[in-house]
Amino acid sequence: MKKKRFFKIVFLFFLIVTSGTLVRCGEKPEAEKEPNDSFFTATPLAEGRAMQGFLASATDRDYYTFRVDEPAVIDIELSAIKGVNHAFQVWRQFKGQELLKHIDDSRKSSPERFCNLYCAPGTYFILVMHGDRDTPTGNSENPYLLKYKSRRYSREEAEPNDAISTATRVEENKEIKGYFSPAFNRMNDKGDAPMREEDWYEFRVSLDDFRAKLVTINLTGVPGVNATLSLYDAKKELVAHSDSTGSGEGESLRDIGISSEDRYYIMVASKSFESNHDSPYKLSLTTNEYDEGSELEPNNDIARSTALADGDIHAKIFPEGDIDFFRHTAGKGRSFYSITAAPPESLDLVMTIIGKNRQKIFEIDNGGPGESETFPNALLEPEFYVMVSAKRGQFDKGDSYVLSAKNYAFSDNYEIEPNDSRDKANRVVRKIIRGYISKKHDLDYYLLEYSKRVKITLEIDGVPGAEMKISVTDPAGYEIRSEELSGDRSIQVTEMIDGRGYLIIEALRENYERPYQVRIREE
Known part of the structure; x- marks a missing residue:
């Protein structure tokens, strides 16, 4: 019993507080004038003066009317009724009556408010009614209070602007x-x-x-x-x-x-x-x-890609979940491209290279936040796409990343990715090989083929800041010799090749910017 009485006191206090915002101290609210159940019998409502009414039955509907003489914004408040889900509508007199707004938060014992109705000069109506949540029930003991106030319209949305x-x-x-x-x-x-x-x-x-x-x-x-x-x-x-x-x-x-x-x-x-x-x-x-050195949003799908030339382009990952597509079309014939996405400190980027047929060729995710993603030796047709995104939850509305695509002429002594297994090995046709570490733990396979058993010497120039393992295999791919190479040192490896074998270069520590070089000499 005590608990029930406590909640009753709390609810009465809530009603007093919400009603107090509608009635000034010492001011007595006006009373609705029944019958007011149609537009034609609506009770006049004065600005700033609270109106008291009852939803006395399940079918009760109370109409009120007011007039606006110059453009204004109207703030309408309807106090709570104990145990009742009520609502109100706003209508305008215009070639009959036009419904402007229907206010109902679907809660019992809760006030309703609409603070910014734009009113051009004319006559308006407010209809207080039962809400849609529950079966309507009348309450002839607890009144509601209805009040509106106005302010001058200036640099504000013109409600209703719902479409x-x-x-x-x-x-x-x-x-x-x-x-x-x-x-x-x-x-x-x-x-x-x-x-x-x-x-x-x-x-x-x-x-x-x-x-x-x-x-x-x-x-x-x-x-x-x-x-x-x-x-x-x-x-x-x-x-x-x-x-x-x-x-x-x-x-x-x-x-x-x-x-x-x-x-x-x-x-x-x-x-x-x-x-x-x-x-x-x-x-x-x-x-x-628009500056052609910037992305052109929206470019969130391949059909709306931003043009990518052989230079730098500035772009942003914003908002969260943003994906940027770029399309490259310049040039003739296949070329090698070095493609880099350099992020601000806040972003950990992922870069994907997509072919003309819109199939993914390479995905580059080598660095962490603030570290560039680079693919140094992508052999591509002139038309290709680059997709850039950030790890989940990351975005930066202030700082840009920089995307660049630089090409260099095709040559058959350059490594062609992917060549990370024996079946994808690059066949050696020249005495000099130039290759890149293209990803973490990159493996580069080269096929060495001769018409007879031959002794060869490999001279390998390393890459500053990188470490590599150099291996030579027999025809079946079993390792017969290996050496490690650190930094930009050079080493020589001499081995017999029984007609066929493989040279494997494995990245132990990466540097994606500079190439390694292999010179092959037959003894």
């Missing part, structure tokens, strides 16, 4: 504010996110001489809300999305490439139906001219 068709215009370099209010949009019946409250904004991009521009969109954080930020094109197709931070933190879309003059749309939403009626977010938009 592309009602998007609020946002201008470059001019900040605009909005609210995560209400928590649910009962009029949103879209299959992918039903009842999600969405704020839509529209902007246009003009291009100079048809040159692409980079758009950056920043959204500030709001306490208690985990926000998401999305960009759509005029065809309502998703261009970019950001959900990389947590509750109370902002989101950004940075340097998104825009290559056609058209309308674009920004969508702001909370991730899990959170709301904040008191603290606004701020949304801003800036543009810059």
